[in-house]
Amino acid sequence: MSVLAQGTGGNPALNIGIFAAFVAITLVIVFRASRSTRSAADYYAAGRAFTGPQNGIAISGDYLSAASFLGIAGAIAVNGYDGFLYSIGFLVAWLVALLLVAELLRNTGKYTMADVLSFRMRQRPVRTAAAISTLAVSFFYLLAQMAGAGGLVALLLNVKDKTGQAVVIAVVGVVMIAYVLIGGMRGTTWVQIVKAVLLIAGAAVMTLWVLGKYGMNFSHLLDGAIRRSGSVGDKVLAPGLQYGKTETTKLDFVSLAIALVLGTAGLPHVLMRFYTVPSAREARRSVVWAIVVIGLFYLFTLVLGYGSAALVGPDTIKKAPGAANSAAPLLAQALGGTLLLGFVSAVAFATILAVVAGLTITASASFAHDVYANVIRGGAADDKAAEVRVARWTAVVIGILAIIGGIFANGQNIAFLVALAFAVAASANLPTILYSLFWKRFNTSGALWSIYGGLFSCVVLIVFSPVVSGKPIDRATGKSPSMLQGVDFHWFPLDNPGLVSIPLSFLLGFVGTVLARDRAAEEKYPEMEVRALTGAHAEKAVAH
Amino acid sequence: MSITEPTTRTPSGGVWAEVQSSAEFAGLRRRLRTFAFPMTAAFLLWYLLYVLLADYAHGFMATRLAGNITVGLVFGLLQFASTFVITGCYVWYANRRLDPVAERIRAEIEEGRR
Numbered sequence: 001m002s003v004l005a006q007g008t009g010g011n012p013a014l015n016i017g018i019f020a021a022f023v024a025i026t027l028v029i030v031f032r033a034s035r036s037t038r039s040a041a042d043y044y045a046a047g048r049a050f051t052g053p054q055n056g057i058a059i060s061g062d063y064l065s066a067a068s069f070l071g072i073a074g075a076i077a078v079n080g081y082d083g084f085l086y087s088i089g090f091l092v093a094w095l096v097a098l099l100l101v102a103e104l105l106r107n108t109g110k111y112t113m114a115d116v117l118s119f120r121m122r123q124r125p126v127r128t129a130a131a132i133s134t135l136a137v138s139f140f141y142l143l144a145q146m147a148g149a150g151g152l153v154a155l156l157l158n159v160k161d162k163t164g165q166a167v168v169i170a171v172v173g174v175v176m177i178a179y180v181l182i183g184g185m186r187g188t189t190w191v192q193i194v195k196a197v198l199l200i201a202g203a204a205v206m207t208l209w210v211l212g213k214y215g216m217n218f219s220h221l222l223d224g225a226i227r228r229s230g231s232v233g234d235k236v237l238a239p240g241l242q243y244g245k246t247e248t249t250k251l252d253f254v255s256l257a258i259a260l261v262l263g264t265a266g267l268p269h270v271l272m273r274f275y276t277v278p279s280a281r282e283a284r285r286s287v288v289w290a291i292v293v294i295g296l297f298y299l300f301t302l303v304l305g306y307g308s309a310a311l312v313g314p315d316t317i318k319k320a321p322g323a324a325n326s327a328a329p330l331l332a333q334a335l336g337g338t339l340l341l342g343f344v345s346a347v348a349f350a351t352i353l354a355v356v357a358g359l360t361i362t363a364s365a366s367f368a369h370d371v372y373a374n375v376i377r378g379g380a381a382d383d384k385a386a387e388v389r390v391a392r393w394t395a396v397v398i399g400i401l402a403i404i405g406g407i408f409a410n411g412q413n414i415a416f417l418v419a420l421a422f423a424v425a426a427s428a429n430l431p432t433i434l435y436s437l438f439w440k441r442f443n444t445s446g447a448l449w450s451i452y453g454g455l456f457s458c459v460v461l462i463v464f465s466p467v468v469s470g471k472p473i474d475r476a477t478g479k480s481p482s483m484l485q486g487v488d489f490h491w492f493p494l495d496n497p498g499l500v501s502i503p504l505s506f507l508l509g510f511v512g513t514v515l516a517r518d519r520a521a522e523e524k525y526p527e528m529e530v531r532a533l534t535g536a537h538a539e540k541a542v543a544h
Numbered sequence: 545m546s547i548t549e550p551t552t553r554t555p556s557g558g559v560w561a562e563v564q565s566s567a568e569f570a571g572l573r574r575r576l577r578t579f580a581f582p583m584t585a586a587f588l589l590w591y592l593l594y595v596l597l598a599d600y601a602h603g604f605m606a607t608r609l610a611g612n613i614t615v616g617l618v619f620g621l622l623q624f625a626s627t628f629v630i631t632g633c634y635v636w637y638a639n640r641r642l643d644p645v646a647e648r649i650r651a652e653i654e655e656g657r658r
Binding site for chain 1: 546547554555557561562563564565569572573576579580583588591592594595596598599600602605606608611612613614616617620623624627628630634635638643646647648649650653654655
């Protein structure tokens with residue numbers, strides 16, 4: 001137990017070895033995938049040749065980020081039931097994608113979210129706006145993953161100085177750039193599939209193992225968690241530990257819950273995955289597979305979270321480097337020693353790598369396809385080799401920015417950055433997607449009001465929220481949990497802006513549409529609606 | 545299915561408008577919306593109920609039902625269950641009630657029968 005208490009993370013050489021094996025195997029797969037990557041449809045959409053189940057597993061790989069795996073298990077271990085609340089929002093959100101977005105988007109678009117948003121609008125302004133919000137969401141999400149990599153390194157490889165962590169973040173970034181450059185969407189998708197299978201398998205084994213220790217009785221496991229939770233006791237069984245403190249934190253939770261449930265269907269890297277299958281029917285099957293895999297995974301994390309509370313103990317977890325994020329790795333060590341810890345560490349790294357690759361290809365596609373090909377070149381470079389070349393260069397630039405950003409964001413709160421990305425996706429993207437698919441009257445001005453209004457209100461409310469400045473100093477650490485120390489310019493009381501920015505964006509989309517008196521977009525509504533619902537003349541799979 | 549030549553000719557605006565105003569397409573739209581819209585409202589309200597209970601009714605959610613299994617835990621697991629059930633219902637509905645009609649209209653458009 002003394003090794004656990006120090007949280008030294010087992011055998012760093014073994015951890016690195018297993019991770020290196022993962023990188024080697026996936027690079028081989030990516031190289032094989034690169035042989036059939038020739039056109040833009042190959043690079044952005046993997047030739048639209050993945051099956052629904054394959055894509056569904058890849059979506060799970062994209063969605064189950066380090067924040068999901070380490071973050072939720074850790075939150076349950078430390079805060080009990082409140083950690084579970086996250087996973088429910090993350091799961092229910094998929095119904096929005098299934099019922100309202102996935103199939104219609106697959107039928108009307110080509111490579112990016114902007115394809116759908118600009119379908120019947122004036123191309124340049126709407127594509128520019130959609131690309132800006134895509135880049136913003138991807139960048140926040142990317143930062144969260146890269147910042148997480150730093151913390152993970154401290155825990156798993158026993159690299160404690162900032163320079164060493166920066167080197168590891170840079171290595172993660174370089175491998176990710178290689179995946180995207182070489183394999184395009186096809187290679188990235190295979191990386192997601194391999195990673196998702198490893199992650200689910202690892203979580204399933206650990207779940208059964210934990211339950212086995214308690215005679216397959218979840219209630220007995222909870223007994224163990226209560227006993228180790230000291231003065232908190234059976235409060236871990238019900239909500240309230242984290243969010244129930246004051247009326248403001250309660251309201252903050254409502255805001256977070258809304259952002260989570262409406263954010264998923266507006267995440268550009270999730271939306272882009274629907275283009276990798278040959279038809280709307282396969283897009284539907286993708287979501288079904290994703291819902292089943294993600295749902296099962298969150299049920300596993302419930303057991304793993306309470307399991308690490310019972311077998312490792314919340315106090316040990318809080319003291320370990322990486323704090324709550326270390327719950328799952330420490331549980332692995334308690335169960336299966338250094339070998340299982342090595343496996344779980346490698347999977348956690350692979351998770352960050354794969355999610356970052358998925359985000360990078362999305363951001364680069366949006367820049368090359370929306371900004372370069374359609375805004376700068378006015379559609380002249382659409383689908384040409386030049387567009388793919390720009391996409392590859394953009395991937396390199398984004399990769400480098402992610403490395404630099406990740407080094408600076410090292411130590412920032414991962415869950416906050418992810419919640420921020422969801423809030424921006426729910427405010428800037430989802431209202432515009434729904435309006436343009438279902439509301440005939442919606443026009444260019446409404447789209448711009450809604451995208452920019454959602455994005456701007458989100459960012460402004462965050463800058464003036466307690467997340468950035470003004471949280472009271474925590475006695476335990478002697479520091480304020482806010483991003484900036486020693487200043488206080490906050491006036492917005494909540495950490496998450498969703499409660500205000502999402503309704504505001506819906507409202508702005510409506511007002512902007514009605515005020516503009518621009519009926520041009522209505523002319524193309526019959527085409528958009530018929531295409532969306534029937535799949536007529538939708539993009540087909542590439543023949544090789 | 546996966547090997548298809550790129551479409552040669554997309555119809556003009558008139559064709560799309562004609563299809564859109566046909567009774568068959570109106571039926572497809574109605575079938576999609578009468579399922580998707582009320583179902584979305586239902587699961588969002590059901591989720592919101594759960595969120596508000598978890599947020600403002602700690603005592604109720606902490607009530608034990610059996611052993612350490614609380615109302616909150618059961619409510620949370622019911623959210624999982626309802627998500628799986630709604631997914632299953634939609635797939636069943638779409639396969640039987642939406643796909644055949646959509647397929648028929650799509651074939652008409654792509655084969656130039658309109």
